[in-house]
Amino acid sequence: MPRTMLTCALAGAFAACHAPPAARIHAHNDYLHAHPLQDALAAGCSSVEADVFLVDGELRVGHERWLLRNGTLQSLYLDPLRARVRSNGGAVQRRGERFWLLIDIKQDGAAVYRRLGVVLAGYRELLTCWRDGVETTGAVTVVLSGDRPVALIAADRERLCAIDGRLADLDRDPPASLVPWISDAWTKALTWDGDGELPEDQRGRLRQLVARTHAQGRMLRFWGAPDRPEVWAALADAGVDWIGTDRLEACAAWRTRRIH
Numbered sequence: 001m002p003r004t005m006l007t008c009a010l011a012g013a014f015a016a017c018h019a020p021p022a023a024r025i026h027a028h029n030d031y032l033h034a035h036p037l038q039d040a041l042a043a044g045c046s047s048v049e050a051d052v053f054l055v056d057g058e059l060r061v062g063h064e065r066w067l068l069r070n071g072t073l074q075s076l077y078l079d080p081l082r083a084r085v086r087s088n089g090g091a092v093q094r095r096g097e098r099f100w101l102l103i104d105i106k107q108d109g110a111a112v113y114r115r116l117g118v119v120l121a122g123y124r125e126l127l128t129c130w131r132d133g134v135e136t137t138g139a140v141t142v143v144l145s146g147d148r149p150v151a152l153i154a155a156d157r158e159r160l161c162a163i164d165g166r167l168a169d170l171d172r173d174p175p176a177s178l179v180p181w182i183s184d185a186w187t188k189a190l191t192w193d194g195d196g197e198l199p200e201d202q203r204g205r206l207r208q209l210v211a212r213t214h215a216q217g218r219m220l221r222f223w224g225a226p227d228r229p230e231v232w233a234a235l236a237d238a239g240v241d242w243i244g245t246d247r248l249e250a251c252a253a254w255r256t257r258r259i260h
Contacts, residue, residue: 023232023255026102026221026242036061036076041084043252046093047100047242050077051146054112059119063106074119077101082126085139092139098128101142102164102181109147116144120160131158133177143181154178165218167209176217186225194226198234210239229254 026047027040040048052059052073061076062068081101084092092099105112120127120142128141144153145164153163154174165179167188189209190202198206213220219241225231232243232254245251 023236023258024242025248025251025255026100026244027248028223028244028246036071037080039248041093043248044093044255045248045252046097047102048077049102049104049145049244051104051106052112053106054108054115057115059112059115073103073116074122078119078123078126081140082123085126090139098137099140101140103142103144103161104146105144105148107147109149110152112147113144113149113152116161117159124160127160128162129158129160130162130177133175135177141180145183170209170212170216173216179218181219181221182213183221183223186222189222192226192231192234194228194230203234203238206234206238206240213241214239227251233258 024047025043025045026049027043027045028049036050037048050061050073051063052061053065053068054060055065055068059073060068061071061073078101081092081099089095091097103116123140126138126140128138129136142161143164144161148163150163153159153161162177162181163174163179165174165182167182167184169179169182189205192198192202210220221242221244222235222240223244225235225244227245227247229250232245232251235243236258243251243255
């Protein structure tokens with residue numbers, strides 16, 4: 001299918017699933033919780049984020065080197081996800097629902113990507129795969145953020161991960177199969193802190209970004225947004241795909257109230 005037709009098809013699919021907008025939770029800094037991954041899954045999250053460093057050949061998890069957890073990307077995330085998929089009918093959460101693993105490369109992007117390719121190959125049956133831009137969907141889809149070696153990833157004809165884009169990518173319009181997400185700092189789009197009403201000009205800006213992102217067949221996420229119900233509601237009302245939070249239980253309870 002030509003890319004223009006594919007983009008239109010994806011945009012139509014996104015439009016269909018955004019009325020009314022759903023509130024999907026992205027567990028930001030999941031590893032800071034007592035039980036990485038398990039706490040996020042218990043809260044009903046459909047996406048988790050792990051920051052990684054390459055240390056002595058291992059992909060270690062932590063936001064800073066001095067905060068590295070006693071475990072690796074495999075032991076804290078990939079192994080438990082594989083076990084859950086095998087025991088849960090082929091899905092992480094609910095059948096037919098895609099689960100996302102966002103891997104934030106903190107530094108040495110090229111070296112991490114090369115090591116990550118070896119690691120992910122051991123979990124191939126679990127993961128979404130792309131061959132020449134054609135996607136075969138798995139139970140878990142890996143997206144790379146942070147220090148992303150974009151050129152290296154784009155050059156691979158077969159890969160087990162995609163790229164977390166930035167707002168500037170909306171102008172560049174790379175293939176959605178390569179860049180399915182657009183993520184950026186909240187302060188690059190809005191200044192509202194959640195107090196009072198969301199200013200109308202900022203509400204319009206938010207909706208415009210959602211519309212542009214969905215028209216290209218992508219999903220939208222912000223980091224650094226005020227982690228409070230007023231902002232979660234504004235994001236959901238505007239159709240933003242992911243609500244990032246460190247307050248898993250509070251956000252899950254808010255979503256339950258919203259749904260019911």
